[in-house]
Amino acid sequence: MTQRSVLALLFDEVQSLDVTGPVEVFAGAAVQAGDPGAYRIRTASLDGAPVRTSSGLTLVPDTALADGPAPHTLLVPGGRGTRNPDPRLTGWLRENAPRAERLVSVCTGALLLAGAGLLDGRRATTHWALSDHLARTYPAVEVDPDPIYVRDGNVATSAGVTAGIDLALALVEEDLGRDTALAVARHLVVFLRRPGNQAQFSAQLAAQTARRTPLREVQQWITEHPEDDLSVQALAGRALLSPRHFARAFHSETGTTPGRYVERVRLEHARRLLEDSADGIEEISRACGYGTPEAMRRAFVKTLGTPPAEYRRRFRAPVQPQPAH
Template identity: 60%
Template sequence: MTKVRDVLFILFDGVVGLDVAGPLEVLAAANAYRAGRPPATPDGAAYRIRTASPQGRAVRTSSGLTLSPDLDLYAAPVPHTVLVPGGSTTPDGSLVLDVDVVAWLRANAPRCRRTASVCTGAFLLAEAGLLDGRRATTHWSRTAELATRHPAVRVEDQPIFARDGRIWTSAGVTSGIDLTLALVEDDLGRDASLTIARHLVLFLRRHGNQQQFSTQLRAQTAERPGLREIQQWIADHPDSDLSVDALAHRASMSPRHFTRAFTAETGVPPGRYVDRTRLETARHLLEDSTDSIDHIAHRAGYPSQEAMRRAFHRTLGLSPLQYRTQAGHSPAPH
């Protein structure tokens, strides 16, 4: 008989609603997935999901939504997994950290099998001393602050989520969905997480070592419609001729004028933008397909497998095969 895991979401005034709702929907979808596959649990579920707040009082989210918890936090049994969402800020930009939540985490989180945070929930874990000596991440705008306030924490500003033993932390808001999908994969397997990602109509199931920003988000969006179309063309056709001459011709500009305009409006020279896009495409294919390394190199627009290998080593310090293995995929033939 399959084990049911108790998951406790901690609520507090100013909690970010999506930090709660996104992961909760993933776990609810995991229960629906599990219910249709033997061996069944007593109630057909993989997770028993509860919410709790200090004194069991209703809380108001950062967007004004009122949430009614299931339990008083201090009366809640110690769960298998505790999930701590992020919270709001004061008018001067300071984080509001609920002292009751910090005290509960300090006393009880060490007895949980897993502790996870979404976005600035990492600050609550850090205040409770749970992140000392561990890798952790949080929203990109707060990583420097987390590192300054808690120098014993090994803060990473790139990944969308990080796991260090039984402690999981994630970046901003929607990355909580990615983290929870990883928790489900850890519990129920890869098929479960991919099925749920499709059910939730996610554009892409992202892995923890993926950067918080895609190429298009890290660069600026061009003001001119013609250049925005070029950005989209690059993303949609990484295996096409993306030389400056070819892109300039598509934009109806001279190569020199195109290079100046593209760089001025996106903040990135066209060649570097293309390099980033191809690397990002290759990473996605390595994570979410079983295509061979050679085929992925071709689909991502590299002239050869060796050219892709050099790009990976230069940027990530890994070979494509090593990257695929770290992403949890079985190696595909070369």
């Protein structure tokens, strides 16, 4: 079996989970594949000295960046240390990162890649809170703030923190197959796998939580009953408000209209059912409030650019019991 070397970059104020999340995925994949050499994982700092993470943990690298050959996969994590990085780090990336066969960033690690000119002319993502900063600071980068990860050629960038695990699982699936990636996901008790184009936020997180109790209860009702009548009139009745007052208050307190919130909840629910259940398209369309498969198809094509059947084909993860290891 092909051995792929993985080098994780370390620096002061790195986000520890940006490093350990993907590393655990790659290490677990080697175990699940029955080949301890499937991935050869090493960590490196500028001078080989230990680094202190943003949470206060100390990580001891295997080597200095100047030592050793170029890796197959270079993992560039994020963290507070990416805001004002050591110029030597940016310089090393500019000179050496192009030699890696695969360049991967997690969270604000994209800022390091962009600072080294490695994202110029490429589509990329990062943590939602820094997307605008990345776009303003590096206008040559095509920043997409929504997906949990983006792949552009041999460069892959991911969103905040845990999205690095999703990206690592996708890479393992590409390298070693779906069964191995699925086994790793089950062992880590995470989903296999959130597709890269899935939004960083769920509908509930993307919208603000309303201050007033009746509006918060309506938000919860929408989430729990996507198949119900969720018209403004019906929702206003639940909140004991007039439709006009309800629509104005909902937008004011959540930052979105009732209609858009309902659309996002229904789409999110339909995606989960397509990925995780064996229900038919017609059954899912009814369960999510679309009424007909055609209505659901239009919603998917409009938002995701793909019909439900194709979405299921690409992203459905078969559910099979597997013992813990």
